[in-house]
Amino acid sequence: MDVLLPILTMAVLGFLFSVGLAVAYQKLKVEEDPRMVAVSESLPQANCGACGYSGCRAFAEKVIKGDAPANGCPVGGSETAARIADILGVEAGEMVRRVARLHCRGDREAAKNRGRYLGLTTCYASHLVGGNKQCSYGCLGFGDCVRVCLFDALHMDENGLPVVNEDNCTACGMCVDACPRNLFELHPIDQNVLVYCRSLDRGPAAKKACKNACIACGICSRACPEGIEIKDNLAIIRDYKKIEPEQIPALEKCPTDSIGRFHKSDEG
Amino acid sequence: MNLLMMFVAAIFVQNYVLYYFLGICPFLGVSKKIDSAVSMGMAVTFVMTITAVVSWMINHWILIPYKLDYLQIVAFILVIASLVQLVEMFIRKISPPLYQALGIYLPLITTNCAIMGLALLASLKNFSFLETVIYGTGSGLGFTLAIVLMAGIREQLDLADVPEPLKGAGIALIVAGIMALAFTGFSGMIN
Structure with missing residues (x-):
């Protein structure tokens, strides 16, 4: 009896409380949209x-x-x-993956240096003193973008330009923020035409600083007036969807190679 | 008069957080914003009052007559857990944002030692039914007072220039300590 009594008491108490809770649950149930x-x-x-x-x-x-x-x-x-x-029960809509792309082709061979830069080897530090290259818009080549990339999607090539591995890129935008010259942009992966330059210098000056600079000659914008325009001495892709596939070969007549098909493998 | 004295004492002098150091977990956890601190205080006050009442009934009508007072802790846990479940369902129904704001600290009232402490202390001190009700409410209000004051201070602290190593929990604990010191000033009010 001495053992039974506490067991019984607790069982009854527990039962009473659970009945109370069950009733309360029915009263206070929250209808959530399934x-x-x-x-x-x-x-x-x-x-x-x-x-x-x-x-x-x-x-x-x-x-x-x-x-x-x-x-x-x-x-x-x-x-x-x-x-x-x-x-x-709705349409998903198309979701095009985006990737980061570099808007510069001023590698060690193409772009001239201003002099010898002996400061801190980061783009940011170099940019503070005006950069090591003659072009004041181009890639500085110290790889700040590579260092911030968390997805192993960037590496420097042998000519000192960062290369995006598009399979690894998640369009997180870290490199876009890291570049002091704002050379990265996130593009839909199916955009296959790109202007590889951000230089606003006039043609001769731009050409002197870098072999691959856009000189705003207008060959591309004449070939495709719908999609490309020249503004501030630079070709700009207004709407890549308006560039027809048959117009792309005309773009490749660019004298400085600063606009063109993104994937070289697509050619031919 | 005695009841009034008791009520005031439960709020200021024998404040659960700052005198007994019970219920520190939500005191630090939910004291970042005043409105959620007020809601937490209300929830705890509600649970404390009802716990005090129900546990008094169980204690005096079941446990003591049948000489089962060694079951006090288990029985009180049962009471507290059920009540907290009730409060949780209630808050979820009334205000989902509040339910989100209180987060894990709401079900954690179950294991809040202030409430268990209240039930046990009330039975230890042999309070009458009315005294228990007053004591429970007063203690809950005391907890609310402490947590709301703390939240007010912490909202100001967010704007202050706190030394790097003391940021976050460090300064919160220091503030809690100073508040406890300040509250000892009330101890002369009753014997």
């Missing part, structure tokens, strides 16, 4: 804010309301977009 759970589960749950909302949950709410597109999560990519679209 799509909310499903969408939340397909998101990466990194709460990084790359979608522009304050976290994965906030994004999921907006998607269900229809305020955010199903492909709004850049981290999850097209796989996540497809899953969310599946849950909500």
Whole structure:
């Protein structure tokens, strides 16, 4: 009896409380949209804010309301977009992967040096004193971008220019921020024409500083007036989708090789 | 008069956080913003009051008559855990943002030693039913007072130039210590 009594007491107490909780649960049950759970589960749950909302949950709410597109999560990519679209029964929309691309071809051979630079070997330090090259827009070649890349997507080639490994690039934008001369830009991976120069110098001056500088001769913009324009002594791609494939060979007549097909392997 | 004295004493003199050093976990964890600190204080006050009442009933109507007072701790844990579950469901229903803001600290009220301490102290001091209710409410308000004051100070601290090694938890603990010192000033109010 001495053993039974405490056991019984606790059992009855426990039972009473659990009945109370069960009743309370029925009364206070929160009806959650089942799509909310499903969408939340397909998101990466990194709460990084790359979608522009304050976290994965906030994004999921907006998607269900229809305020955010199903492909709004850049981290999850097209796989996540497809899953969310599946849950909500909407079109996923195309999600083109983006990669970082360098807008300079002024390697050691092409670009002339101003003199001998003996300072700190970072782009940032070199940029503070005007850079080591004659061109004041081009790549400084000390690899600040390579050092900040967390995904092993950048390395310096033998001529002192960074090269992007597009398979590893996640378009995180670290290199874009790291470059003191703002030479990186994130492009859709299917954009295959690129202006490899950011120099705003006039033609002769630009050409003197670097063999591969854009001299704003206008060959490319005449070949494709829809997609390319010349502004401030520099060719600019306004809309790469308006450049027709048959116009690309004409672009390759560029006298300084500063515009062209991105993937050389696509040629031929 | 005695009850009023007791109420004031529970808030200021024998403040659970600053006198007994119980319930430090949410005191440091949820004291970053005043509004969530107020809500946390309310939740704890609610749980403390109801715990005090229910545990008094269980203690005096079941445990003591049947000489089962060694089961006090287990029985009180049962009471506290159920109550916290109730509060959690309630807050989730009423205000999802508040539920998110309190986060893990809400279910952690279950293991908050201030509440267990309250139930045990009330039974140790042999309070009557009315005294227990007053004591429970007062203690909860004392906790609320302490956490809200702390949150106010920490909101100001965010703007202050705190030395590098003391940033974050370091300065929070120092502030808590100074607050506890200040609260000992109330100890002359009762014997």
